[in-house]
Amino acid sequence: MNKRFSFTICLLTLLICSAKLIYADQVIVGYRHLADPGTLVYNGRVYLYASNDDDNTMEKNSGYKMKSIVCVSSSDMKNWTDHGVVFEAPRDVDWAGRTWAPAAVARDGKIFLYFGNGGNGIGVATSSSPTAPFKDPIGKKLVETQTPGVLPAPNMWLFDPMTFVDDDGQAYMYFGGNGDNNVRVIKLNRDMISVDGPATSITAPAFFEASWMHKRNGIYYFSYSTNPRAQMRIDYMMSKSPTTGFTYGGVVAAQPPNNNNNNHQGIFEFNGKWYHTYHNRVIAYQSKIPTEFKRNLAIENLEYNADGTIQQVAYTADGVAQVGGLDPYVRVEAETMSAQQGVKTESSTNGGLAVTGIKNGDWIKIQGVDFKKNGAKKFTIAAINAGKETNLELRLGSVEGKLLATVSIPASGDQQRWKELSCKVNGATGQQDLFIVVKGAADPGLKLDWWKFSH
Numbered sequence: 001m002n003k004r005f006s007f008t009i010c011l012l013t014l015l016i017c018s019a020k021l022i023y024a025d026q027v028i029v030g031y032r033h034l035a036d037p038g039t040l041v042y043n044g045r046v047y048l049y050a051s052n053d054d055d056n057t058m059e060k061n062s063g064y065k066m067k068s069i070v071c072v073s074s075s076d077m078k079n080w081t082d083h084g085v086v087f088e089a090p091r092d093v094d095w096a097g098r099t100w101a102p103a104a105v106a107r108d109g110k111i112f113l114y115f116g117n118g119g120n121g122i123g124v125a126t127s128s129s130p131t132a133p134f135k136d137p138i139g140k141k142l143v144e145t146q147t148p149g150v151l152p153a154p155n156m157w158l159f160d161p162m163t164f165v166d167d168d169g170q171a172y173m174y175f176g177g178n179g180d181n182n183v184r185v186i187k188l189n190r191d192m193i194s195v196d197g198p199a200t201s202i203t204a205p206a207f208f209e210a211s212w213m214h215k216r217n218g219i220y221y222f223s224y225s226t227n228p229r230a231q232m233r234i235d236y237m238m239s240k241s242p243t244t245g246f247t248y249g250g251v252v253a254a255q256p257p258n259n260n261n262n263n264h265q266g267i268f269e270f271n272g273k274w275y276h277t278y279h280n281r282v283i284a285y286q287s288k289i290p291t292e293f294k295r296n297l298a299i300e301n302l303e304y305n306a307d308g309t310i311q312q313v314a315y316t317a318d319g320v321a322q323v324g325g326l327d328p329y330v331r332v333e334a335e336t337m338s339a340q341q342g343v344k345t346e347s348s349t350n351g352g353l354a355v356t357g358i359k360n361g362d363w364i365k366i367q368g369v370d371f372k373k374n375g376a377k378k379f380t381i382a383a384i385n386a387g388k389e390t391n392l393e394l395r396l397g398s399v400e401g402k403l404l405a406t407v408s409i410p411a412s413g414d415q416q417r418w419k420e421l422s423c424k425v426n427g428a429t430g431q432q433d434l435f436i437v438v439k440g441a442a443d444p445g446l447k448l449d450w451w452k453f454s455h
Contacts, residue, residue: 027295028080029072033251038103039266040130046270047073047130048277048297049102049113056293064293069102069115071131077369078322081231082335082345086132093136096123101160101264101275116159119375122175124193124446125362135315137193142210143186153182157209164213171240174211183207185243204237206230207249210264219308223252225263231255232263236310253313256280260293267302271305271323274302276313325370325431334448338367346451355448363399365438375429376453378407385416387445393437401435404428404429407424418449
C-alpha cells in the first residue's frame with residue numbers, strides 16, 4: 001500500500017501497457033471501495049477487514065485518507081455480508097487520524113485488530129465480536145519509531161501490521177515498508193496489546209510494503225509487495241523459523257489486472273483450501289472514475305507444489321468456487337450478496353446494516369442458494385417503504401430468469417417501522433442463483449433488512 005510514492009510516467013506507461021485487459025475475479029462487495037484486506041477465519045466464516053477507500057476523494061494527488069475500517073464476511077466464498085464500518089478514527093481511537101491496512105487475530109475470546117496510523121505508528125483495537133464494536137484498549141501506539149529495534153531504518157514506513165500466532169502460542173507482529181532492510185518483526189505478549197522485547201530485522205529482496213505471514217506444513221511463508229521497479233507484485237520467502245533464516249521463494253502473484261498501482265495481499269486457509277485475497281481497481285475502471293484512490297477487493301485460489309513452494313496465482317474472471325450452498329431457511333441479511341446493481345447500505349434501526357438506495361430495475365444476486373429437494377413454499381422479507389408502492393420479483397438464474405414470486409411492499413410513509421411481508425413461492429428447488437429484482441421503487445423510499453424462505 002504505497003501512500004507516498006508517485007509513479008514515473010515511464011513506469012506507469014509500462015504497467016498499463018503490460019496489464020491484461022480482463023477483469024480479475026468476481027468483485028467482493030462491488031458497491032464499496034475497499035483495499036488492503038486482512039483476514040480472519042472464525043467460527044466457520046471468513047472475515048475480511050479492509051481500508052475504506054470511500055474515505056478518499058477522487059481528486060488527483062489528494063492522497064490516501066482512510067480513517068475507517070470496513071468488515072465483510074462469508075461462509076461460502078461467494079456471498080459476502082457487509083458489516084460496515086467497525087472501527088474509525090478519531091471516533092474509536094483519539095490519538096490516530098488514519099486506519100490503514102488492518103489485520104485481525106482471535107485469541108482468548110477476543111478479536112484483536114491492528115492498523116497503521118498512516119505510516120506513523122501501529123495501533124491495536126479489541127472487541128468480543130468480529131463485527132464490532134472495536135475500541136482502543138491502551139490509548140496509545142502499540143509500536144512507534146521509539147520502540148526498540150524499529151530504528152535505524154532509512155525512510156521507514158511504520159505501517160501494514162500483520163499479527164501471526166504460532167502453533168506454540170507465541171504471537172509475532174510483522175510490519176514496515178520502503179526498503180529491503182525495513183522489514184521488522186516483534187513478539188507480542190499473551191495479552192496481544194503489549195510487546196515482548198525489541199523488534200528484529202528481516203531482509204526481503206525489493207521489499208516495499210504489505211507484510212504477511214502464514215504457516216503450512218511446518219514452513220513459514222513471509223509474503224510482501226515488491227517495489228515499483230519489481231512491478232509491485234507479491235513475492236515470498238520461506239523459512240523453518242518465524243523470525244530468521246528466510247530464503248527467497250519466488251512470486252506469489254503478479255501485479256493484478258486493472259490495478260497498475262500499489263498491491264496488498266492476505267493469505268488464509270478455509271475448509272482445507274488456501275486463498276489469496278487482494279485489491280485491484282476494476283470498479284473504478286468500469287465506472288470511468290479516477291482509479292488511484294478507489295480500490296476494491298477480489299480473491300483467488302492459492303496452490304502449492306510438492307516441495308512446498310507456491311504456484312504463482314492465476315488471475316481469473318470468476319475467482320474461486322463456492323463452498324457449499326447458502327441456506328435460505330435461516331434469516332439472511334439483505335446486505336448478503338455475490339453481485340448487485342444500485343445497492344447502498346446504511347445502519348439499520350434493527351441493528352447491523354440495511355440495503356438502501358435501490359430503485360426501479362436494481363437487483364441483488366445471491367449465488368448458489370440451496371432450496372433442497374423439497375423446495376420453498378414461502379418467502380418473507382423485512383422492509384421499510386417510505387416512498388411509492390414497490391414490488392420485488394424473485395427470479396432464478398438471471399434478472400430475467402424464471403419468476404418464483406412477487407412480493408408487494410406497500411407505501412407506508414414511515415421511515416422507521418420495519419414490516420415483515422410474505423408471499424407464496426412456487427418452483428424453488430435444488431441449488432440456484434437467486435435474483436431479487438426491484439420493480440417500481442423510488443430511491444430513497446425502500447430499505448431491506450433481512451429475508452427468509454420457509455417450506
